[in-house]
Amino acid sequence: GAVVSQHPSRVICKSGTSVKIECRSLDFQATTMFWYRQFPKQSLMLMATSNEGSKATYEQGVEKDKFLINHASLTLSTLTVTSAHPEDSSFYICSARVRTGGWATEAFFGQGTRLTVV
Amino acid sequence: RKEVEQDPGPFNVPEGATVAFNCTYSNSASQSFFWYRQDCRKEPKLLMSVYSSGNEDGRFTAQLNRASQYISLLIRDSKLSDSATYLCVVLGSQGNLIFGKGTKLSVKP
Numbered sequence: 001g002a003v004v005s006q007h008p009s010r011v012i013c014k015s016g017t018s019v020k021i022e023c024r025s026l027d028f029q030a031t032t033m034f035w036y037r038q039f040p041k042q043s044l045m046l047m048a049t050s051n052e053g054s055k056a057t058y059e060q061g062v063e064k065d066k067f068l069i070n071h072a073s074l075t076l077s078t079l080t081v082t083s084a085h086p087e088d089s090s091f092y093i094c095s096a097r098v099r100t101g102g103w104a105t106e107a108f109f110g111q112g113t114r115l116t117v118v
Numbered sequence: 119r120k121e122v123e124q125d126p127g128p129f130n131v132p133e134g135a136t137v138a139f140n141c142t143y144s145n146s147a148s149q150s151f152f153w154y155r156q157d158c159r160k161e162p163k164l165l166m167s168v169y170s171s172g173n174e175d176g177r178f179t180a181q182l183n184r185a186s187q188y189i190s191l192l193i194r195d196s197k198l199s200d201s202a203t204y205l206c207v208v209l210g211s212q213g214n215l216i217f218g219k220g221t222k223l224s225v226k227p
Contacts, residue, residue, distance in 0.1 A: 034213075036215075043217040043220065044162065044217040045217075046210070046214045046215075049214060057212075091159070093161055097213050107164070107215055109162060109163075110161065111160075112159075112161045
């Protein structure tokens with residue numbers, strides 16, 4: 001199946017610093033990438049939808065100036081957590097939908113990034 | 119009301135048991151439904167799509183009741199390797215996935 005490569009898988013950073021997370025589609029072109037976040041014992045929640053060549057669409061309650069999304073090419077989308085704080089500690093994961101035949105599509109996920117802000 | 123609601127669990131069952139998970143969704147216009155499994159600290163992996171007619175994949179059977187906006191997953195003859203969190207998922211209008219909180223399953227020897 002399609003592969004989405006996400007890194008880093010784990011990062012620990014100091015409060016106030018910025019962290020960049022990358023998602024690459026390895027064998028397909030992803031015009032749209034979805035970014036999710038999962039707090040402990042909570043469901044995966046959509047943060048934003050990243051579209052190649054245009055501005056990302058953010059979900060209500062997600063600060064666009066804090067979570068910068070760049071989707072400059074069809075194979076790379078990045079999420080930068082700026083001025084990270086301990087409450088940003090979470091599991092961040094990207095996903096792209098790939099057409100698998102006819103109108104059918106399937107979501108493929110990156111491996112996820114566990115961010116800990118200390 | 120949450121968009122996707124699941125049994126909170128956890129479910130602790132012996133090997134060989136049959137276990138059923140339930141899920142309800144709030145948007146009657148939803149068209150596509152899935153069950154994913156998520157192992158601890160890992161990305162979710164598609165277990166199966168859910169169709170109106172019900173579908174089976176080996177030991178796993180998924181059912182959809184559109185009138186009740188209800189989805190179920192049945193696991194027969196559970197194995198130790200089935201231990202995971204099972205996520206009920208609905209496809210959103212923008213192509214995003216809307217996840218339930220998940221139900222944790224622990225299969226014991």
